[in-house]
Ligand SMILES: Nc1nc2c(c(=O)[nH]1)N[C@H]1C(S)=C(S)[C@@H](COP(=O)(O)OP(=O)(O)OC[C@H]3O[C@@H](n4cnc5c(N)ncnc54)[C@H](O)[C@@H]3O)O[C@H]1N2
């Protein structure tokens with residue numbers, strides 16, 4: 001197929017000439033060239049703008065390039081690298097660093113550990129434009145520093161400027177409607193001081209060793225927060241209520257209660273949390289593991305009842321809700337309802 005003929009007739013006016021590699025010495029590459037050696041290397045072999053020398057010819061032939069493109073852009077067009085860069089700049093917000101364009105792609109990365117804010121509607125609107133791609137993580141994903149929240153890419157080598165301008169317009173509209181906030185952001189976690197109450201007669205009496213404390217502590221500390229105090233209570237509703245009130249009086253930012261969350265008659269935790277004055281957002285969460293989790297608020301203080309699985313499963317409903325609370329979100333009933341779709345982990 002002679003792509004040069006096809007491309008040079010494009011309405012945008014770019015001229016894309018196909019030149020046999022052996023005749024291309026001294027000419028400038030129109031785009032990054034990628035080498036893939038399965039299992040060993042995938043990356044840029046030559047950079048856009050590189051001037052081809054005689055010594056390059058064997059390498060070019062090795063990656064299957066018998067022809068290269070010489071490009072003159074039309075006035076209404078953008079090179080893939082410039083388009084990817086402009087889209088990234090339009091979308092990026094707080095907590096994100098952007099990479100240099102590379103093989104027509106720009107990566108948007110978390111500057112530090114935080115929660116991904118991604119507007120699904122704008123992602124779909126942008127990807128419906130065609131010939132451009134915006135790939136993101138899902139909203140509320142936890143990102144370690146340096147992990148990507150999104151990448152922008154242009155599919156052809158040259159794209160109509162109007163498509164990138166449409167992205168810029170969508171991003172500007174989003175900012176106007178959202179107090180100037182960008183459609184993509186990474187929010188760092190607040191460092192909360194947390195009070196933990198572990199219920200269960202078998203733990204309280206010393207029959208078995210507490211396994212909840214270390215597990216919850218590790219999960220909380222991974223986000224930079226702290227379990228300041230852990231208390232223990234038997235399966236007695238009044239004592240559990242009293243201990244919750246004690247933790248409230250210490251003015252902890254969040255209260256976590258473990259054990260006694262299911263259906264046995266001596267499972268007292270949900271009733272005790274309610275009796276302590278909590279406004280229950282949900283008892284029961286449509287996610288497995290973690291279905292018996294309870295979340296509510298006493299005044300502004302979030303309180304959660306954590307079921308047994310939090311002790312041993314690495315990813316439960318607690319691991320979904322904890323980072324959202326640490327990022328400053330107030331959890332409402334609809335957040336819980338939406339966890340069921342995709343919520344089956346085991
Ligand atoms: N018939 C039903 N059975 C269960 C249901 C249900 O809906 N119907 N739900 C299941 C789910 S889901 C969970 S999770 C578990 C347990 O939930 P609980 O929060 O009530 O856990 P406990 O009954 O208090 O304890 C279960 C198990 O874990 C041990 N445990 C508790 N606390 C500690 C601790 N701090 N350190 C070490 N070990 C602890 C406890 O001794 C029990 O062996 O219920 C399912 N069953």
Ligand code: MOO
Nearest residue numbers: 290291292307309
């Ligand atoms: O609340 Mo259960 O923990 O779904 O395993």
